Amino acid sequence: MRIEPDDPGGDWVAQGVYEVSPDLYRIPLPLPSDGLKAVNVYAMRDGDGLVLIDSGWAIEDAREVLEKALAALGHGIGDVHRFLITHVHRDHYTLAVRLRREFGNRISMGAAELPSLRLVADPKRPPWASMFIQLSRGGGQPLIDQLAAEAAAAAEQVDSEHTASDWEDPDDWLDPPVDVALRGRTLRAVPTPGHTRGHVVFVDPDRDAMFTGDHVLPHITPSVGFEAEIAHSPLGDYLQSLRLVRGMPDRTMLPAHGPVSPSVHARVDQLLDHHATRLDEMAAVITHGANTAYEVASRITWTRRGRRLDELDLFNRCLAVVETSAHLDLLAEQGRLRRTVTDHVRHYQA
Numbered sequence: 001m002r003i004e005p006d007d008p009g010g011d012w013v014a015q016g017v018y019e020v021s022p023d024l025y026r027i028p029l030p031l032p033s034d035g036l037k038a039v040n041v042y043a044m045r046d047g048d049g050l051v052l053i054d055s056g057w058a059i060e061d062a063r064e065v066l067e068k069a070l071a072a073l074g075h076g077i078g079d080v081h082r083f084l085i086t087h088v089h090r091d092h093y094t095l096a097v098r099l100r101r102e103f104g105n106r107i108s109m110g111a112a113e114l115p116s117l118r119l120v121a122d123p124k125r126p127p128w129a130s131m132f133i134q135l136s137r138g139g140g141q142p143l144i145d146q147l148a149a150e151a152a153a154a155a156e157q158v159d160s161e162h163t164a165s166d167w168e169d170p171d172d173w174l175d176p177p178v179d180v181a182l183r184g185r186t187l188r189a190v191p192t193p194g195h196t197r198g199h200v201v202f203v204d205p206d207r208d209a210m211f212t213g214d215h216v217l218p219h220i221t222p223s224v225g226f227e228a229e230i231a232h233s234p235l236g237d238y239l240q241s242l243r244l245v246r247g248m249p250d251r252t253m254l255p256a257h258g259p260v261s262p263s264v265h266a267r268v269d270q271l272l273d274h275h276a277t278r279l280d281e282m283a284a285v286i287t288h289g290a291n292t293a294y295e296v297a298s299r300i301t302w303t304r305r306g307r308r309l310d311e312l313d314l315f316n317r318c319l320a321v322v323e324t325s326a327h328l329d330l331l332a333e334q335g336r337l338r339r340t341v342t343d344h345v346r347h348y349q350a
C-alpha cells in the first residue's frame with residue numbers, strides 16, 4: 001500500500017492510505033455488511049507513534065487492511081498509543097478492543113456510552129433486546145417477528161462467546177467537553193449525543209479540523225437512537241448537538257463514513273433542514289390517519305432514492321421505524337402531536 005494524497009472527489013471507499021494534511025491520514029476499512037460500505041479510521045502521527053480516531057469493526061479483513069496501511073506509514077499496530085473512539089457502535093469500537101488484547105493499546109471513549117456498553121457486554125442479554133422494545137413501542141410487530149426469526153438463525157451460526165467478548169471497557173471514559181492531551185498536540189472532545197448517547201466529536205484546532213464520527217456525515221443522515229440504553233429524546237438531543245457544532249467555528253469535516261469535505265457547517269445546515277422537513281412530513285401523515293411509527297414509516301419514503309419501507313433490508317426497516325419514533329416523540333414533546341400509550345404501543349394524534 002502506498003500513501004496517496006486524499007482526493008475528496010474520488011471513491012472514498014477504495015482501499016489505501018490517504019494523506020489529508022501533513023501527518024494525518026484517512027484509512028477506509030471494510031465492513032461486513034453492504035449497507036455502509038466502509039468506515040474511515042484516521043491516523044495521525046504523534047510523538048514517535050500514532051493516534052487513531054476510531055478503529056473499525058473487529059473482522060479479520062479490517063485488521064489486515066489496517067496493518068498494511070500502518071506499515072505504509074512505517075508503523076505497526078503496537079505503535080498506536082491511543083485509540084480515540086467517537087462512539088460505541090461496533091464499526092467504530094470493536095477492532096480496538098480486539099487489538100488491545102494483543103498490543104496493549106490505550107482506548108478512550110465518551111463516558112455516556114457506559115450504560116449501553118454494559119448492556120451489550122452482558123452475555124445473558126438477548127441480541128436486539130433494545131430494538132425489540134423500540135419496535136414494539138412503534139407498533140412494528142411484523143418486524144419483531146422477522147427480526148426474531150433472523151436472530152434465532154444467526155445464533156445457531158455465531159459463537160456467542162466470541163461476539164460478547166468484543167465488548168470490553170475502554171481504558172479511559174472521557175467526560176466531555178474535555179481536552180485530550182496527546183504527545184504532540186491536544187484535541188478537544190465535544191459531547192454530541194443523539195446518534196448515540198455518548199457520541200463525541202474531536203476537534204483538532206491546529207489543523208482546523210473536526211473528526212465528526214457519525215454525528216455529521218456527508219452523504220447520509222445518521223440514525224438516531226440505535227443503541228442498547230434507549231435515550232429519552234434521541235432526536236431532540238441530536239438536533240441540539242447539531243446546533244452546538246453549528247455554533248462552533250466552521251472547520252474541515254473528517255467523517256467516519258464518506259469523503260472529507262471543507263465545511264462542517266454546510267452539512268449541518270442540510271441536516272437541520274432535512275429533519276425540519278421530515279418532522280413536517282410525519283406530522284402530516286399522522287393528520288391523514290396514520291397512528292403508529294410503523295404506519296408512518298410505511299407511508300413515507302426512505303433514503304435519497306425515495307425507497308418504500310418494504311424495499312429496505314430488514315435492519316434498515318427496523319432503523320427506519322426507530323427513526324420515525326424519534327421524530328414522532330419529538331413532535332409530541334413540542335406539543336404538535338398528542339401521544340397515548342396502549343399495551344406499550346405509542347399512538348399519535350394530530
Ligand SMILES: [Zn+2]
Pocket residue numbers: 039089091092214256257
Ligand atoms: Zn458508523
